[in-house]
Amino acid sequence: MTVHDRNFGKLTGMRFVVICLLAAFCLLFVPASVHAEEIGExxxxxxxxxxxxxxxxxxxxxxxxxxxxxxxxxxxxxxxxxxxxxxxxxxxxxxxxxxxxxxxxxxxxxxxxxxxxxxxxxxxxxxxxxxxxxxxxxxxxxxxxxxxxxxxxxxxxxxxxxxxxxxxxxxxxxxxxxxxxxxxxxxxMKYVSNLFLALALAILINYILVKLFSRAKSPSDREMLAAIAATQRMNHVDVQFDRETKTYSPQSSGGGGGSGGGGGGGGSSxxxxxxxx
Incomplete structure (x- = not known):
């Protein structure tokens, strides 16, 4: 092998190494480019x-x-x-x-x-x-x-x-x-709120039922007179019915109200x- 052939072989080998290094260097930037494009700002x-x-x-x-x-x-x-x-x-x-x-x-x-x-x-x-x-x-x-x-x-x-x-x-x-x-x-939180609402409703219903069933029945005028007469007889008192009067007493009335509202403006709604x- 001549000196020229040996020099040519060395030159070819160096070229190969340089090409490989350049290729490896370029590959380093490929993942970074893809990553930046995928992620964005x-x-x-x-x-x-x-x-x-x-x-x-x-x-x-x-x-x-x-x-x-x-x-x-x-x-x-x-x-x-x-x-x-x-x-x-x-x-x-x-x-x-x-x-x-x-x-x-x-x-x-x-x-x-x-x-x-x-x-x-x-x-x-x-x-x-x-x-x-x-x-x-x-x-x-x-x-x-x-x-x-x-x-x-x-x-x-x-x-x-x-x-x-x-x-x-x-x-x-x-x-x-x-x-x-x-x-x-x-x-x-919704379940807890519903539980408290159910308890409050149960208490309210129970209160209404108690009021309805415990309300005393008002006696009629005839029943009241009979009771008075019976009491007076027991006390040996002579009671005579003279007349009956009625007085009209109008009930006071009241009322309440609520409020509501809404708003609006430009842009999304x-x-x-x-x-x-």
């Missing part, structure tokens, strides 16, 4: 469902969740985009009522933001007022009603009290998906419920 629109047009919005303005928790939460929220747009929001801004803030955030980021029928739900952790709140609108609101929003937040507020905001939010969205899929969720923590 952690503040703002994170995901859009191509089939329904509904999206996921993440706005952790109070910085309550770690990046890994936000990613995991967003994955849990994906199933809800089958039914409507969904958002997770946190805030520590003072000077706003939680319900009003939730309504405003929904209108800004979720209302009429998709190509599908108006439908959406959002969960807000309001650190300024120490309250969690669910607001829904459109198609989803027919299922996630005010009553269910209150029930869900009743079930999860203890997680927020302990500072586990990720678990609190995750349980909210899992409960909503359970309801939207036609299944049931635990409603312990949904509703929700929440719980302090």
């Amino acid at each position: 952690l503040s703002g629109t994170w995901y859009i469902n191509d089939e329904t047009g509904y999206k996921i919005e993440l706005h952790d303005d109070a910085s309550l969740l770690e990046e890994s928790e936000l990613r995991a939460l967003a994955e849990n929220m994906k199933g809800l985009t089958k039914y409507g747009s969904v958002g997770f929001f946190t805030s520590d801004t003072e000077g706003f009522r939680t319900s009003g803030l939730a309504h405003s955030l929904y209108d800004e980021y979720l209302w009429k933001q998709s190509s599908g029928a108006e439908s959406g739900t959002m969960f807000l952790i309001d650190m300024a007022n120490r309250k969690i709140y669910i607001y829904s609108n459109g198609v989803i609101y027919k299922t996630i009603t005010n009553a269910y929003a209150n029930t869900i937040t009743d079930n999860v507020y203890k997680h927020a009290t302990r500072g586990d905001y990720y678990k609190c939010a995750r349980e909210v969205f899992l409960s909503e998906q359970t309801l939207l899929e036609g299944r049931k969720i635990a409603q312990p 949904g509703g929700g419920g929440g719980h302090s923590f």
